[in-house]
Amino acid sequence: xxxxxxxxxxxxxxxxxxxxxxxxxxxxxxxxxxxxxxxxxxxxxxxxxxxxxxxxxxxxxxxxxxxxxxxxxxxxxxxxxxxxxxxxxxxxxxxxxxxxxxxxxxxxxxxxxxxxxxxxxxxxxxxxxxxxxxxxxxxxxxxxxxxxxxxxxxxxxxxxxxxxxxxxxxxxxxxxxxxxxxxxxxxxxxxxxxxxxxxxxxxxxxxxxxxxxxxxxxxxxxxxxxxxxxxxxxxxxxxxxxxxxxxxxxxxxxxxxxx
Numbered sequence: 726x727x728x729x730x731x732x733x734x735x736x737x738x739x740x741x742x743x744x745x746x747x748x749x750x751x752x753x754x755x756x757x758x759x760x761x762x763x764x765x766x767x768x769x770x771x772x773x774x775x776x777x778x779x780x781x782x783x784x785x786x787x788x789x790x791x792x793x794x795x796x797x798x799x800x801x802x803x804x805x806x807x808x809x810x811x812x813x814x815x816x817x818x819x820x821x822x823x824x825x826x827x828x829x830x831x832x833x834x835x836x837x838x839x840x841x842x843x844x845x846x847x848x849x850x851x852x853x854x855x856x857x858x859x860x861x862x863x864x865x866x867x868x869x870x871x872x873x874x875x876x877x878x879x880x881x882x883x884x885x886x887x888x889x890x891x892x893x894x895x896x897x898x899x900x901x902x903x904x905x906x907x908x909x910x911x912x913x914x915x916x917x918x919x920x921x922x923x924x925x926x927x928x929x930x931x932x933x934x935x936x937x938x939x940x941x942x943x944x945x946x947x948x949x950x951x952x953x954x955x956x957x958x959x960x961x962x963x964x965x966x967x968x969x970x971x972x973x974x975x976x977x978x979x980x981x982x983x984x
Contacts, residue, residue: 802945810923814841819857820909876902878924
């Protein structure tokens with residue numbers, strides 16, 4: 726451990742902590758003490774401090790009081806995730822068109838740009854560009870689907886390319902109340918999950934996906950840790966009992982009797 730003149734106090738604190746940890750093992754000889762200290766270099770101390778800090782945070786997060794706070798904050802965090810998913814829909818995404826019984830060929834509109842407008846209407850624009858750029862790329866047929874017309878949103882079967890070794894595409898399917906269905910495909914699992922969450926929440930059906938719940942838990946833990954930083958650590962006050970009147974129950978050690 727190298728330190729400048731201004732860091733001597735820090736070094737002294739580290740050495741004191743090393744001695745304390747070594748002494749907790751109750752070495753009976755100086756040789757044992759040296760071995761214990763050799764097993765506690767500075768890099769090892771940093772690992773121990775990091776692990777202990779994580780354990781302390783986990784214990785705090787699993788306490789009953791923090792559990793009650795978690796339940797209070799959870800709805801707002803989940804709503805934040807839903808708002809984020811809806812914003813993803815409003816940004817739009819270019820999906821590969823999937824038409825039942827037909828595969829779009831090169832030169833046709835092979836893609837479809839999905840986007841939620843300000844009125845919460847899903848606009849589907851056929852195009853031959855990927856990615857589609859509004860006002861610049863070629864735009865074919867445009868279809869508008871209101872949220873009330875959507876019966877369900879689910880994940881369809883993955884689309885596998887004809888060539889071996891080609892990554893399969895994830896498929897999303899929108900089923901309308903009139904029996905029609907609209908499908909799109911993408912290679913991105915994250916895009917697929919976010920659109921499934923966003924559209925499912927748009928029609929008020931189902932809960933958040935596992936990926937969204939994982940994100941919500943991660944944000945919730947960050948929020949809780951930030952709040953715990955402002956909470957002072959209470960100093961535990963343990964009352965020391967009075968000394969007993971009789972010490973006859975204490976058995977002397979053998980080396981105490983040897984002169």
